[in-house]
Amino acid sequence: MPADLTERLAALFQWIDPGPGTSHLVSDISGWWRDPTVLAELGPALVAPHRAARPTVVLAPAVTGLLLGPLAATALGVGFVAAHKPGDGRLPAGALTWAQSPPDYRGRRVDLAVRDRHLGPGDRVLVVDDWVRTGAQLHALYEICATRGAEVLGTAVVAVDCPPEVAADLRITGLINAADLPG
Numbered sequence: 001m002p003a004d005l006t007e008r009l010a011a012l013f014q015w016i017d018p019g020p021g022t023s024h025l026v027s028d029i030s031g032w033w034r035d036p037t038v039l040a041e042l043g044p045a046l047v048a049p050h051r052a053a054r055p056t057v058v059l060a061p062a063v064t065g066l067l068l069g070p071l072a073a074t075a076l077g078v079g080f081v082a083a084h085k086p087g088d089g090r091l092p093a094g095a096l097t098w099a100q101s102p103p104d105y106r107g108r109r110v111d112l113a114v115r116d117r118h119l120g121p122g123d124r125v126l127v128v129d130d131w132v133r134t135g136a137q138l139h140a141l142y143e144i145c146a147t148r149g150a151e152v153l154g155t156a157v158v159a160v161d162c163p164p165e166v167a168a169d170l171r172i173t174g175l176i177n178a179a180d181l182p183g
């Protein structure tokens with residue numbers, strides 16, 4: 001990983017107060033996309049720990065994954081598959097494989113769907129996302145891969161915010177620990 005990428009990720013991160021009626025600050029990672037050096041380095045840095053396992057495809061969930069997934073896929077020279085959520089407002093037509101997550105970091109059970117024609121036996125899948133907290137959405141993605149007969153190699157995220165046993169169980173690598181982001 002480029003030496004100062006982790007420092008730049010921290011410097012460009014903010015917690016935002018969404019305003020009256022809200023009790024929580026929300027993470028704002030938009031600075032990561034606005035910085036041309038970070039944007040260029042994210043894909044190669046995410047995939048670096050997984051290159052040797054020779055992924056054949058990158059899978060990532062809506063909505064932030066739709067940005068990060070292609071960065072990772074192009075760094076590997078492989079294709080990208082999106083996992084959609086009903087909340088997207090427009091679901092893909094055709095045969096889909098669905099899985100529902102356990103309660104995620106917001107207590108939601110998230111439904112995720114992947115087009116059958118884009119994932120199948122022989123695929124070696126690298127999952128990519130921006131942030132992992134409970135690992136719930138990753139569980140759903142791993143279940144979809146298993147249903148499709150595809151092998152999951154692990155997950156590459158930017159911010160790791162989960163217990164170490166979750167990271168070990170799901171084979172998660174990250175670029176920064178959430179504890180190292182500014183408070």
Ligand SMILES: O=P(O)(O)OC[C@H]1O[C@H](OP(=O)(O)OP(=O)(O)O)[C@H](O)[C@@H]1O
Nearest residue numbers: 062063064104105132133134135136137
């Ligand atoms: O580890 P977990 O508890 O599963 O939480 C992590 C997931 O939740 C967030 O996505 P969110 O559904 O908020 O979508 P977003 O990309 O639209 O922010 C984040 O981007 C991960 O996908």
Ligand SMILES: Nc1ncnc2[nH]cnc12
Nearest residue numbers: 026027105131132133161
């Ligand atoms: N994008 C995100 N995903 C999961 N947990 C979070 N906590 C703060 N921001 C988050």
